[in-house]
Amino acid sequence: MAKNEFVEVAKVHEISDGKMKHIEVEGKEVLLANIDGKFYAMSDRCGHMNALLSMGNLKGNTVTCPFHGASFDVTTGKKLSEPILTPPQNMEPLPQTWQKFFENVGQLMSHIKTLDQIVYETRVDEDSIKIKI
């Protein structure tokens, strides 16, 4: 298949308003989202550490990563907030060895940049959702 062509990836009825779907096409993992009846597509691998964003939460235009909570605008792919690298304040205290482990992981992760997501142009032809890939 030639590059830069629109490819059918789903049917309109498969993704209801406010929902997401993971698809794989041309070796790419893509998140499809329906926001107020309009469809958007962006890379489904988080720009932080590759978690599947379609397994996170979608609220309005914002998808929140299920791994460390970074958030992205599904309509633009722009990062809206950084990952959360420390355990929540109201969490039960962890055993000392686990505290040390999380401190180390948090320190290592603080050096990892979280990138904006790649977005794909979408088009709806009758009941087909197509993306330019």
Ligand code: FES
């Ligand atoms: S993998 Fe998504 S915030 Fe870390």
